[in-house]
Amino acid sequence: MTDPRPKLTYFDYPGLAESIRITLRLGKIDFEDNRVSQSEMEQLRLDGSLPTGQLPILEIGEIRLSQSEAILRWVGNKTGHYPKDELLAVRCDMILGAVVDIRKYFAPQWYGHALGRSPVTSQLLVALNSDQKTEISNKLNSEVLPELFTRLENLLGDEPYFCGSELMICDIEVYCVITGLLDGTSCKGVSPSVLDHCSKLLDFADRVREMVLICKM
Numbered sequence: 001m002t003d004p005r006p007k008l009t010y011f012d013y014p015g016l017a018e019s020i021r022i023t024l025r026l027g028k029i030d031f032e033d034n035r036v037s038q039s040e041m042e043q044l045r046l047d048g049s050l051p052t053g054q055l056p057i058l059e060i061g062e063i064r065l066s067q068s069e070a071i072l073r074w075v076g077n078k079t080g081h082y083p084k085d086e087l088l089a090v091r092c093d094m095i096l097g098a099v100v101d102i103r104k105y106f107a108p109q110w111y112g113h114a115l116g117r118s119p120v121t122s123q124l125l126v127a128l129n130s131d132q133k134t135e136i137s138n139k140l141n142s143e144v145l146p147e148l149f150t151r152l153e154n155l156l157g158d159e160p161y162f163c164g165s166e167l168m169i170c171d172i173e174v175y176c177v178i179t180g181l182l183d184g185t186s187c188k189g190v191s192p193s194v195l196d197h198c199s200k201l202l203d204f205a206d207r208v209r210e211m212v213l214i215c216k217m
């Protein structure tokens with residue numbers, strides 16, 4: 001029996017869903033790309049349709065999955081973009097964890113607030129003033145992100161992808177963060193120059209982009 005057509009619900013921007021969309025397309029899995037507004041998301045939460053109160057969610061028939069990393073791993077398993085080898089799988093998870101850490105640093109910039117949105121009301125919590133925003137942006141650009149990307153560059157080494165010769169979900173996730181920084185959609189106030197010293201990572205992103213563009217054709 002074939003699986004029901006999956007339905008991915010998220011906002012109309014790349015964010016935490018883009019790696020899932022790309023992996024589904026790479027694996028030629030037909031899916032509904034349901035894009036909602038903030039108010040539609042709040043309604044879904046009120047209806048009790050969001051298992052952990054957030055987006056993205058992936059519905060497969062009656063099953064509703066939440067948490068982007070768990071969804072990505074499920075999709076990667078389906079499409080062959082998650083390693084079967086145990087040690088490569090944990091390496092893949094390690095890289096995914098490193099991307100979560102990078103995104104954690106983006107949060108105050110994304111929201112302009114220290115605590116993001118309230119899980120109860122969706123209101124933004126603890127506003128940052130303009131001096132604090134400038135200080136955060138300076139620290140991200142001069143210290144935090146150059147170091148985190150250097151660590152990723154070192155982990156990549158001279159391999160084409162993070163788990164060796166084959167493209168995996170961790171590569172797609174790193175690619176999404178790098179692409180968002182280069183085109184300015186990942187995080188306002190962060191300069192693409194945080195990647196200036198990472199030539200291997202930039203070459204890697206070009207390599208992944210080629211694969212991604214092929215699946216868009």
Ligand SMILES: N[C@@H](CCC(=O)N[C@@H](CS)C(=O)NCC(=O)O)C(=O)O
Pocket residue numbers: 015016041053054055056066067068069117118119122
């Ligand atoms: N750890 C969660 C984080 C999900 C998350 O923060 N989602 C945000 C959108 S990027 C959200 O639903 N925000 C709306 C809100 O909390 O009101 C995941 O990876 O799925």
